[in-house]
Amino acid sequence: MKEKLFDEIIKILKSKEKYVSNDGEILKAKVYEDVLNMDKELIEILLSNEEIKENYFVDIDGILVFDKQKFAWAIDSKEFLPDSYTAYTNKIGLTSRGNFISQKNDVVLDFPYKDCVLEGGQDKDDQKRKEIFYNETLASSEIRRMLDPKVFTKAKRYTKEGLEDDISFNEDDNLIIKGNNLIALTSLLKRYDGKVKCIYIDPPYNTNNDTNNTFKYNNNFNHSTWLTFMKNRLEVAKKLLIPDEGAMIIAIDENEQAYLGVLLDELFNEYESHMITIVHNPRGIQGTNFSYTNEFLYFVIPKGKKIVQNRKLEEEEIEFSPLRNWGSESLRTDAKNCFYPILVKNGEIVGFGDVVKDDMHPRVNETIGEITYIYPIDIKKVERKWRYARNSVDEIKHLLRVFDRQDGNIDIQIGKDFGQYKTVWIDKKYDSNAYGKQWLNKIVDDKSFSFPKSIYAVKDAIFSIVANDKKAIVLDFFGGSGTSAEAVSIINSLDGGERKFIIVEQMDYIKSITLDRIVKSTVIDSEKSTTVYCELMENGNELIREIENADEESIKNIKEKIYKDERIIPYITTEELEKVDGDFEELSPEDKKKALVKLVDKNKLYVNYSDIDNADYDISEADKKFTESFYEVE
Structure with missing residues (x-):
């Protein structure tokens, strides 16, 4: 029946x-x-x-x-x-009064956005796993342990001279971390709390296809899960920002733009958010009703602060006007220290003379030897004044040019090469195909990223925050192909800056694409740049290999070892384990292995820094040395 x-x-x-x-x-x-x-x-x-x-x-x-x-x-x-090993693993879950929450009405996990932590772990593109939620009340100890600082391993320093092993971390290093970004962020807090000037991230867009997926991660969340995933990470990232100075930039498209805006309003109530439209694909991505050519950048900055610096204009954008004043209050007598000669030789400005005494009345142009002296006198020979006083004009010399007047004299014009950023960015250099995909392919042999960001879009976004801070720290915890790291390097090359980048990426392509790109674009071409690569130390791989190689006799012993590890089975009681043992015994040997691997793989078992001296983990002296130097332990 x-x-x-x-x-x-x-x-x-x-x-x-x-x-x-x-x-x-x-x-x-x-x-x-x-x-x-x-x-x-x-x-x-x-x-x-x-x-x-x-x-x-x-x-x-x-x-x-x-x-x-x-x-x-x-x-x-x-x-x-029946006949599925998941019938067994589904028994592992949150409980209340001896029953599973999924089978009770009196315990409810409310909208996960409000009270859960989503680990979001993945190494490979095809791991579209079901995500695990940890309730902040019911699993507070498990969350605390999961988010404790971790041990680092496999640390190497890349310099122009080559590769260095057995290293200590220092302030001059850029940093690349492989590992779950939520867990990496909490480890970064121990060293970088309140020290990061700019956070730039390009998170998963939560799309239904790969056409516009700029980040090769689990991109099939529903809205509430995606918001939980983002909320957990943004809450930690916020602590890393410099108070009253630090800013966050988040790339997003139409799928989650509105949801993200509401989330930012709640998490960053002492900040202001500005949404910028950027035309990144002028050819368009075909939709049912529209062809999408743009995506968005959220700029999250401290309220009432001038954080976004002026944009440097391209040469063709600069508009010139006379340096000489006109109209009301433009006469020589209105500001005596603004009447002085500008020295020109062979059509180039070579200097500035002293303020002219009141009883001297020069001509518009006076030539002595090879130098022509230009005065702020208009075509009607009215003595006026320059727009900058003598004591400040040297600072804007690079904005000035010489031009020919209608009366045969020469005069001086000014063209400001900076201006405010606009809310719509349209430029061929923002094309993600030409300056994203094709740019990346010139550096590394890449087939993983179908739509990486334009290097210039990322560079301009980061530059808007760090332009006046040559020692700024820039963090990207959705590192992807490493565009943000290369962007920081380009900015440094423009002004001789010493800005540092921190990149976090958990996918395996970090070693074949991200690291390769960063080393080639930021280390090899720079005398100063040194970049450290390291990984959060995992302790699960050995256990997984043990499971996979186990015979039928040893599977039971491995299961018992897993049951005793609180990091793997955080919610289940001994009594409940006994209840499901019967189900486990009915599985085939292969399905037993699958069930156990699935439990281990749900938690990569990162090793906590508090366990660094635990002999069970067999942590090498090199790993201890680097980890302690990172956490600045003497």
Whole structure:
């Protein structure tokens, strides 16, 4: 009878595409979600089947009430969709009073945006895993342990001369970290709390396709999960910013732009947010109704502060006007220290003379030897004044040029090469194809990034914050292909700055693409630049290899070891483990291994700094030396 009922449920669920995977299997997680949310469409299709209606709906005075707890139990049972190792691993989860939260009505994890931490771990492109939520109240100790500073390993320094091992970290190093970015951020806090001038990030856009996916990460979150993922990271990142000076720049597209704006308003209430439109794909990405040519940059800056510096104009953008004043209050007598000669030789300004005495009345141009002296006298021979006083004109010499007047004399013009940034950025240099993909391919052999950012778009964004701070620290914790690191290097090359970058990336391509690009573009071409690469130390890989190589006899011992590790099974009690042991024993040896690997892989088991002297982790002296130098432990 039960089997027939389950067959009916499967048949009904498979009638709706959203409950079926690409390989034709029922998406139990999606069904669960809709059960808990009392999804109207789900209830309608369940009511369409008389047998299901009779078993899972209660008639109360003519009103049918859905027994969602009973239905949730049914689809969670091992009899429903059996022969899957996930029937076992689904037993591992949050509990309340001896029962799983998924089976109770009196405990609710509210909208995860409010009270959860999403670890968001992934190493490879194809790991589109189901994300793990840690409730801040129910799992506070687990969250605290997860976010404690970690041990670093595999540290190497890249210099123009070559590679250095067995190193200590110092203030002159740029930094690249491989590891989960949330966990890396909390480790960075120990050294960089309140020291970062600019954070630039290009997070996952939460798109449904890869066309506009500029970040090769799990890009299939729903809105609430994506917001939780971002909230956790932004809360930590905010602590790294210099108070009243630091700014954050976030690249985003139309999928999450509005949601992100609301999140920023809540998290950064003492900041102001400005949304900039940037035309990054002039050819457009075809949509159903529109062809998308733009995306957005959020600038999050301290309220009431002049944080965004002036933009340096391109030569063709500069508009020139007379340096000589005109109109009211433009006469020589209105500002005596603004009447002095400008010295010109061979059409170039070579200096400035002293302020002219009141009883001297020179001609417009006076030539002595090879030098012509230019005075602020207009075409009607009225003595006026320069717009800058003698004591300040040297500072703007680079903005001046010589030009020919209609009366045959020469005069001086000024053209400011700076101006405020506008809210719409349109320039061919922002094209992500020409100056993103093609630019990257010239440096490294890359096939992973279909749409990396234009190097100039990133450079201009970062420059707007750090232009006047030659020692600024710039952080990007969604490092991707390393565009932001190269952008910092370009900015330094323009003004001789010593700005440092910190890049965090958890995907494996950090070693084949990101590191390679950064070394080639920032280290090899620079005498000063030194870059340190390191990784958050993991302790799970050995255990995974042990599981994969285990015979049937040793699997049970490995399982017991996993059960005793609080980092892997943070919520389950001994009593509950005993209840699910029977399920585990029914699995095939291969499915037993899959189940155990899945548990270990949910937590990469990063080693906490507090365990650095624990002999069980066998941490090398080189790793201890680097880690302690990073945390500035003497």
